[in-house]
Amino acid sequence: MHPAQVEQVRRFNRLVTQRVGALDESYLRRGRPLGEARLLFETGAKGADLRGLRDKLGLDSGYLSRLLRSLQSQGLIQVRQQRQDGRRRRVRLTAKGRAELAAYDELSDALARSVLAPLGQAERGRLLAAMAEVERLLEAGAIEIAVAAPASADARWCLERYFTELAERFETGFDPAKSNPAADDDLTPPAGCFVIARLNGRPIGCGALKLRTKRIGEVKRMWTAPEARGRGVARRVLERLETEARRLGLKTLRLETNRALKEAQALYRKQGYKEVAPFNDEPYAHHWFEKRL
Amino acid sequence: MHPAQVEQVRRFNRLVTQRVGALDESYLRRGRPLGEARLLFETGAKGADLRGLRDKLGLDSGYLSRLLRSLQSQGLIQVRQQRQDGRRRRVRLTAKGRAELAAYDELSDALARSVLAPLGQAERGRLLAAMAEVERLLEAGAIEIAVAAPASADARWCLERYFTELAERFETGFDPAKSNPAADDDLTPPAGCFVIARLNGRPIGCGALKLRTKRIGEVKRMWTAPEARGRGVARRVLERLETEARRLGLKTLRLETNRALKEAQALYRKQGYKEVAPFNDEPYAHHWFEKRL
DNA sequence: GCGATTCTCTGACCAAAGTCAGAGAATCAT
DNA sequence: ATGATTCTCTGACTTTGGTCAGAGAATCGC
Numbered sequence: 197m198h199p200a201q202v203e204q205v206r207r208f209n210r211l212v213t214q215r216v217g218a219l220d221e222s223y224l225r226r227g228r229p230l231g232e233a234r235l236l237f238e239t240g241a242k243g244a245d246l247r248g249l250r251d252k253l254g255l256d257s258g259y260l261s262r263l264l265r266s267l268q269s270q271g272l273i274q275v276r277q278q279r280q281d282g283r284r285r286r287v288r289l290t291a292k293g294r295a296e297l298a299a300y301d302e303l304s305d306a307l308a309r310s311v312l313a314p315l316g317q318a319e320r321g322r323l324l325a326a327m328a329e330v331e332r333l334l335e336a337g338a339i340e341i342a343v344a345a346p347a348s349a350d351a352r353w354c355l356e357r358y359f360t361e362l363a364e365r366f367e368t369g370f371d372p373a374k375s376n377p378a379a380d381d382d383l384t385p386p387a388g389c390f391v392i393a394r395l396n397g398r399p400i401g402c403g404a405l406k407l408r409t410k411r412i413g414e415v416k417r418m419w420t421a422p423e424a425r426g427r428g429v430a431r432r433v434l435e436r437l438e439t440e441a442r443r444l445g446l447k448t449l450r451l452e453t454n455r456a457l458k459e460a461q462a463l464y465r466k467q468g469y470k471e472v473a474p475f476n477d478e479p480y481a482h483h484w485f486e487k488r489l
Numbered sequence: 490m491h492p493a494q495v496e497q498v499r500r501f502n503r504l505v506t507q508r509v510g511a512l513d514e515s516y517l518r519r520g521r522p523l524g525e526a527r528l529l530f531e532t533g534a535k536g537a538d539l540r541g542l543r544d545k546l547g548l549d550s551g552y553l554s555r556l557l558r559s560l561q562s563q564g565l566i567q568v569r570q571q572r573q574d575g576r577r578r579r580v581r582l583t584a585k586g587r588a589e590l591a592a593y594d595e596l597s598d599a600l601a602r603s604v605l606a607p608l609g610q611a612e613r614g615r616l617l618a619a620m621a622e623v624e625r626l627l628e629a630g631a632i633e634i635a636v637a638a639p640a641s642a643d644a645r646w647c648l649e650r651y652f653t654e655l656a657e658r659f660e661t662g663f664d665p666a667k668s669n670p671a672a673d674d675d676l677t678p679p680a681g682c683f684v685i686a687r688l689n690g691r692p693i694g695c696g697a698l699k700l701r702t703k704r705i706g707e708v709k710r711m712w713t714a715p716e717a718r719g720r721g722v723a724r725r726v727l728e729r730l731e732t733e734a735r736r737l738g739l740k741t742l743r744l745e746t747n748r749a750l751k752e753a754q755a756l757y758r759k760q761g762y763k764e765v766a767p768f769n770d771e772p773y774a775h776h777w778f779e780k781r782l
Numbered sequence: 783g784c785g786a787t788t789c790t791c792t793g794a795c796c797a798a799a800g801t802c803a804g805a806g807a808a809t810c811a812t
Numbered sequence: 813a814t815g816a817t818t819c820t821c822t823g824a825c826t827t828t829g830g831t832c833a834g835a836g837a838a839t840c841g842c
Contacts, residue, residue, distance in 0.1 A: 197602055197605055197606075201605060201613065201617055202598055202601045202602055202605070203601075204617050204620060204621060205601035205602075205604050205605060205617070205620065206597055206598070206600075206601045207620075207624065208620040208621075208623070208624055209509045209513070209597075209600070209601065211624050211627060211628075212505050212509055212623075212627070213506075213509055213510050213513055215627055215630070216502045216505055216506055216510075217506055217509075217510045217513075229797080229798055229799080230798085230799090231798075231799065231800095246819080246820070247818095247819075247820095255800085256799095256800060256801060256802085257819075257820060257821080258800090258801080258802080258803095258820090258821070258822075258823090259799075259800055259801080260820090261820065261821050261822080262821090262822090265821095281808075281809070281818090281819085282807075282808050282809075282819095283807070283808045283809065283818060283819040283820070284808095284818090284819065284820085285819085285820070304499055304502075305495050305499070307502070308495045308496075308498035308499045308502065309490055309495055309498075310630070311498050311627065311630060312490055312494060312495070312498060313490075313630075314629050314630050314632065314721070314725070315626060315629055315720075315721055316721045316724050319626055319629070319719070319720065319721050320494065322622060322626060322719075323622070323623065323626040323627075324494055324497045324498070326619040326620075326622035326623045326626070327497055327498065327500075327501040327619075327623055328497060328501075329615060329616070329619035330501070330505075330616065330619045330620055330623055331500065331501055331504055333608065333612055333615065333616040333619065334504060334505075334508055334604065334616075335504075336607050336608055336612065337508075337603070337604060337606075337607050339607065426612070426615075427608075427612065428607070428608055428609045428612045431609050432607070522827080522828055522829080523828080523829085524828075524829065524830095539789080539790070540788095540789075540790095548830090549829095549830065549831060549832085550789075550790060550791080551790090551791070551792075551793090551830090551831080551832080552829075552830060552831080553790090554790065554791055554792080555791090555792095556829095558791095574788090574789085574838075574839070575789095575837075575838050575839075576788060576789040576790070576837070576838045576839065577788090577789065577790085577838095578789085578790070783842100784841100784842095785840105785841095785842100786839100786840080786841085786842105787838100787839080787840070787841095788837100788838080788839070788840085789836105789837085789838080789839095790835105790836090790837085790838100791834105791835085791836085791837100792833105792834090792835080792836105793832105793833095793834090793835105794831105794832085794833090795830100795831080795832080795833105796829100796830080796831075796832105797828105797829090797830085797831105798827105798828085798829080798830100799826100799827085799828075799829100800825100800826080800827080800828095801824100801825080801826075801827095802823105802824085802825080802826100803822105803823095803824090803825105804821105804822085804823090805820105805821085805822080806819105806820090806821085806822105807818100807819085807820085807821100808817100808818080808819080808820105809816105809817080809818070809819095810815105810816080810817070810818085811814100811815095811816080811817095812813100812814095812815095812816105
């Protein structure tokens with residue numbers, strides 16, 4: 197990683213903690229200790245149960261208890277036993293509490309507006325676009341790639357969306373029955389494997405590996421959810437499949453793809469796959485690729 | 490301001506305080522109270538005097554004194570009287586203190602690298618570009634526009650760079666002596682005014698207003714430092730000049746510009762200036778504009 | 783030289799944030 | 813039914829961060 201790149205990230209961190217963080221701490225508390233303000237905010241209009249609040253804010257139970265007592269004595273919240281489980285308790289905002297929350301919301305809005313205020317229309321658009329981009333790419337850090345059973349609910353969900361998308365994008369439509377099959381068993385160790393990418397626990401992409409011989413494997417079912425594209429999900433899934441392939445002792449990976457899937461082809465080429473002559477009769481394929489591991 | 494824009498800024502603030510801010514607070518302190526860590530960091534390899542530290546970190550003198558005592562007892566710093574002024578004191582890092590500072594530096598680097606690690610080359614480039622853009626545009630909030638004397642050091646500095654740039658960009662070069670003059674007196678109230686844009690106290694742009702008659706003014710000397718472009722500096726300078734013009738009772742503003750200055754022309758048009766027939770014989774001008782206030 | 787000012791230090795406070803060890807009530811597992 | 817577990821509360825305690833009022837030394841303005 198280039199030092200100048202690291203320096204840019206550090207500069208960004210510095211600026212942003214100064215400009216955003218500092219304001220957050222001083223402006224956004226309305227004369228209340230930060231702990232209470234955060235608690236009020238996290239409780240929200242819908243209320244919450246204590247257990248959830250403790251986990252989310254990482255508070256000691258004793259500390260939370262005292263914070264709640266304080267907010268209660270200010271008339272902002274009510275704490276009540278839950279019906280189903282008498283040990284648990286729920287917090288709910290009173291009318292006064294909701295008014296207070298609305299005030300926080302308004303402050304937060306004002307803060308956001310103050311960022312946009314000195315800018316002209318064009319610059320605002322650029323700032324917002326850049327913020328969205330930073331957001332998307334920072335989120336990539338929270339993406340996890342994991343091996344999963346192809347019969348699991350998450351895998352099914354991915355495959356369903358994958359097939360739906362193929363049907364929409366292929367000129368000829370797509371019928372899984374006519375395509376070369378890849379049964380669950382073929383995608384389960386030791387015959388192969390299935391990999392899922394998750395963002396905050398929700399599946400956003402997948403990929404699979406199927407052994408053809410002891411030395412040759414096939415990559416299949418590569419898919420990224422449209423809302424998660426542009427974050428390198430597919431690349432990371434593919435890299436993970438290659439790692440698994442090496443672990444299984446494979447020497448060569450093959451894959452085929454449809455001409456409608458331009459991004460996929462670009463990815464394969466960038467990752468070192470070379471186009472080769474057709475090695476199977478997959479009816480939906482137009483391009484065949486191969487990579488020596 | 491559109492609610493969706495405000496929401497985007499708020500989402501960004503939330504994400505960034507979580508991902509950057511939280512790490513900053515927990516990772517980056519090496520088991521030391523935040524106050525001590527900040528102090529160590531601010532002291533830096535070169536050392537600093539107490540007065541400066543208090544101003545920069547906004548600390549109470551008693552509090553600072555105690556923090557220093559603590560760092561001193563850990564063997565990280567030395568505090569010594571200054572020669573010139575016996576009241577003042579300087580802090581310097583010991584060898585151990587410098588090692589500690591280097592460790593902080595390394596941590597900070599590691600943090601930055603962890604942001605880039607999950608990304609591929611192309612995405613890294615996009616993230617860094619977006620970060621730089623956010624940085625530039627957030628900085629716009631710190632830009633201040635102020636009226637100043639055209640003879641002041643800051644004004645002279647701007648004008649010098651302005652003339653140098655004109656000489657480079659005009660096909661014919663530029664000689665101030667051949668251009669229509671605007672003496673200091675003409676740009677000083679009540680005959681006109683001179684406006685400077687500053688970022689963190691350093692001049693980054695300027696503009697001037699010169700009265701032609703009681704109702705007609707001329708905008709002159711519009712310039713933005715190259716390193717500060719794309720943040721709406723010129724627009725804000727121009728808006729300020731228009732405000733001053735209205736205060737002086739002017740009804741019409743005029744300006745002329747050279748064909749090499751494309752961005753300037755785009756700005757004038759966007760701010761409501763209409764191209765008109767030449768109203769003077771400025772030898773370097775190709776376009777003449779006018780706006781009714 | 784002298785009073786005003788500047789700079790740092792000390793001691794006495796304070797609030798916020800957080801930790802720890804029980805205790806009491808409710809629920810779960812068997 | 814009962815012992816283990818879960819959830820919350822209470823009281824005692826600590827650390828961090830910070831304020832305030834003075835005191836003492838050095839320097840400045842004249």
